[in-house]
Amino acid sequence: MKTKILAVPYIIWMIIFTIIPLGLVIFFAFTTQSGKFTFSNIVAMNDYLDVLFRSIEFSVIATVICLLLGLPVAYLISRLARGKQGTMLMIVIIPMWINFLLRTYAWMTLLEENGIINRFFGLFHLGPFNLINNSGAVILGMIYNYIPFMILPLYSVMTKIDENVIEAAQDLGCSGFHIMTKIILPLSKQGISTGIITVFVPSVSTFIISRMLGGGTNDLIGDIIESQFLGNSYNPHLGSAMSLVLMVIVLLIMSLFNQFGSEEAVI
Amino acid sequence: MENIIISLKDAIVDFDGEQILKKINLDIVDKQFVTLLGPSGCGKTTTLRIIGGFQQMKSGSLFFNNKDITKLPPHKRQVNTVFQKYALFPHLNIYDNIAFGLKLKKLKDKEIKTRVQETLELVNLIGFEKRSIHSLSGGQQQRVAIARALVNRPKVLLLDEPLGALDLKLRKEMQIELKNIQQELEITFVYVTHDQEEALTMSDTVVVMNDGIIQQIGTPVDIYNEPKNAFVADFIGDSNIIDGIMRKDFLVDFAGNSFTCVDSGFENDELVDVVIRPEDIKIVPQIQGAITGIVESVIFKGVHYEMIVEASGYKWKVQSTLHEDVGSIVGMNIEPMDIHIMHKMGN
Ligand SMILES: Nc1ncnc2c1ncn2[C@@H]1O[C@H](COP(=O)(O)OP(=O)(O)OP(=O)(O)O)[C@@H](O)[C@H]1O
Numbered sequence: 001m002k003t004k005i006l007a008v009p010y011i012i013w014m015i016i017f018t019i020i021p022l023g024l025v026i027f028f029a030f031t032t033q034s035g036k037f038t039f040s041n042i043v044a045m046n047d048y049l050d051v052l053f054r055s056i057e058f059s060v061i062a063t064v065i066c067l068l069l070g071l072p073v074a075y076l077i078s079r080l081a082r083g084k085q086g087t088m089l090m091i092v093i094i095p096m097w098i099n100f101l102l103r104t105y106a107w108m109t110l111l112e113e114n115g116i117i118n119r120f121f122g123l124f125h126l127g128p129f130n131l132i133n134n135s136g137a138v139i140l141g142m143i144y145n146y147i148p149f150m151i152l153p154l155y156s157v158m159t160k161i162d163e164n165v166i167e168a169a170q171d172l173g174c175s176g177f178h179i180m181t182k183i184i185l186p187l188s189k190q191g192i193s194t195g196i197i198t199v200f201v202p203s204v205s206t207f208i209i210s211r212m213l214g215g216g217t218n219d220l221i222g223d224i225i226e227s228q229f230l231g232n233s234y235n236p237h238l239g240s241a242m243s244l245v246l247m248v249i250v251l252l253i254m255s256l257f258n259q260f261g262s263e264e265a266v267i
Numbered sequence: 268m269e270n271i272i273i274s275l276k277d278a279i280v281d282f283d284g285e286q287i288l289k290k291i292n293l294d295i296v297d298k299q300f301v302t303l304l305g306p307s308g309c310g311k312t313t314t315l316r317i318i319g320g321f322q323q324m325k326s327g328s329l330f331f332n333n334k335d336i337t338k339l340p341p342h343k344r345q346v347n348t349v350f351q352k353y354a355l356f357p358h359l360n361i362y363d364n365i366a367f368g369l370k371l372k373k374l375k376d377k378e379i380k381t382r383v384q385e386t387l388e389l390v391n392l393i394g395f396e397k398r399s400i401h402s403l404s405g406g407q408q409q410r411v412a413i414a415r416a417l418v419n420r421p422k423v424l425l426l427d428e429p430l431g432a433l434d435l436k437l438r439k440e441m442q443i444e445l446k447n448i449q450q451e452l453e454i455t456f457v458y459v460t461h462d463q464e465e466a467l468t469m470s471d472t473v474v475v476m477n478d479g480i481i482q483q484i485g486t487p488v489d490i491y492n493e494p495k496n497a498f499v500a501d502f503i504g505d506s507n508i509i510d511g512i513m514r515k516d517f518l519v520d521f522a523g524n525s526f527t528c529v530d531s532g533f534e535n536d537e538l539v540d541v542v543i544r545p546e547d548i549k550i551v552p553q554i555q556g557a558i559t560g561i562v563e564s565v566i567f568k569g570v571h572y573e574m575i576v577e578a579s580g581y582k583w584k585v586q587s588t589l590h591e592d593v594g595s596i597v598g599m600n601i602e603p604m605d606i607h608i609m610h611k612m613g614n
């Protein structure tokens with residue numbers, strides 16, 4: 001009885017902030033402006049397939065790069081002396097305290113045609129290079145914003161790997177590379193899958209960053225959805241349909257990924 | 268001529284400015300069972316880690332078959348280790364833990380299988396192949412750790428208290444097993460323990476350490492019968508250590524009496540430690556004894572009785588198959604060859 005009562009606030013919270021909004025999204029997605037049932041909103045997604053695929057492509061690339069960068073960084077931090085680990089983690093976390101808009105503006109001033117980086121190259125009579133308003137800049141923005149979500153879960157599993165176990169592997173003939181592939185990676189599996197999910201999900205629904213760094217030609221599905229609710233092409237029915245489709249795609253990818261992950265664990 | 272397989276020269280190790288190993292020199296003879304023996308914290312594990320390649324020295328060098336391997340990384344050394352804390356791979360089952368080293372050497376699957384099977388048999392773990400290491404008891408994990416190192420048939424096997432987690436009966440069995448394995452495979456064992464009985468029964472050579480210094484190196488019999496100083500005497504077996512004065516060669520004063528002894532080469536009137544084993548003291552009627560004392564306690568120890576006798580300010584430990592009543596006054600005699608004279612430590 002008691003446990004049921006304790007669960008009530010949580011259930012109310014869930015109903016207000018998850019179930020009802022989800023219901024509204026589904027309702028809007030399948031109705032016209034006059035409230036009639038329709039598939040036309042879903043069908044209209046056809047026009048935005050290229051944007052959707054671009055979003056998935058960019059976020060996959062960003063997730064992979066975050067993983068490749070995050071693995072060695074998290075490993076190195078986890079092998080530092082205890083005191084230094086805290087400092088290094090702060091360095092990873094502190095940028096997250098700054099609003100992401102500010103961080104993205106900062107990147108703009110770095111990458112612009114007469115931004116800091118190009119001016120630096122200018123000193124050597126190089127450039128200016130085309131660093132902004134392209135897909136690379138958008139992916140860079142995603143990586144910069146979301147890489148802490150990769151490093152933190154990786155760090156938290158890696159710091160639990162016993163130094164003795166690494167020494168035992170060396171003792172039995174492991175070089176540095178084999179220690180990575182035979183010990184660190186298998187023992188970090190949980191952190192890797194958490195990191196991939198926590199980077200991929202926000203990446204695939206990224207907005208604003210893509211507009212600021214992509215120069216209008218690299219808008220992502222998040223930007224399109226936003227403009228259905230707040231922009232000039234106001235159409236919450238289409239926006240809801242897009243959100244729903246994106247949600248389903250993310251869930252599908254995640255469940256495929258989990259399937260793969262758990263199979264791996266059995267082997 | 269015996270072949271020295273490992274030679275440690277002037278090894279110094281510092282932790283946080285404190286010297287943990289103080290210029291250690293150690294030669295290990297090929298195919299021998301060598302034991303590092305000493306109290307907790309004396310630097311046994313540290314010495315072993317130098318040989319394994321996990322501990323850098325502040326100064327000093329390490330030779331393997333006369334080749335300097337001071338800077339060689341662990342994975343290139345022909346040495347395997349049984350770690351004090353087991354350090355098994357948590358993501359692998361028993362079979363894969365043991366096969367780990369062989370797979371890295373790219374042996375054929377069939378050969379790996381037979382060798383793992385043989386080794387499992389040695390450590391009494393047949394049928395455990397598929398089990399996860401989390402499902403094993405401490406003693407079973409320890410045996411997996413032994414198997415994982417042994418299966419590689421290294422030139423030298425380093426074992427850091429490999430039987431510490433086993434109960435007495437299993438420990439005795441494994442001691443015999445390990446000794447047999449060592450002799451059969453002709454592997455050099457460097458074995459760390461703080462159990463003196465284990466060291467004496469298993470080893471060809473015992474290295475007694477204390478406080479980062481090697482106190483004595485010798486055969487078990489030498490170490491027991493001819494301890495070099497009071498620390499070794501006290502650590503190996505029971506001892507009575509009494510202050511004495513070496514009057515001249517073959518004559519020593521202690522407990523208010525003069526005794527003939529077999530030691531010489533001390534300065535006249537040098538203050539010395541006199542070491543006497545409890546089993547070397549003969550209880551005799553009071554008038555016949557060189558020393559007289561009162562029996563304070565008697566404990567039955569199975570084969571013999573152990574008595575504490577209070578005499579001339581010391582509590583003497585005496586072992587005898589007969590016993591006297593508590594409170595009775597007895598005499599004690601000691602043969603000259605059972606009186607061991609040692610320089611005072613720190614001089
Ligand atoms: N990484 C380290 N940092 C600081 N001090 C250390 C470190 N490793 C060992 N020591 C210290 O060095 C000394 C020797 O340690 P070592 O582990 O060699 O002892 P041991 O003889 O193996 O003891 P035991 O029988 O308890 O295992 C101890 O005083 C220990 O506290």
Ligand SMILES: [Mg+2]
Nearest residue numbers: 311312351427
């Ligand atoms: Mg130790």
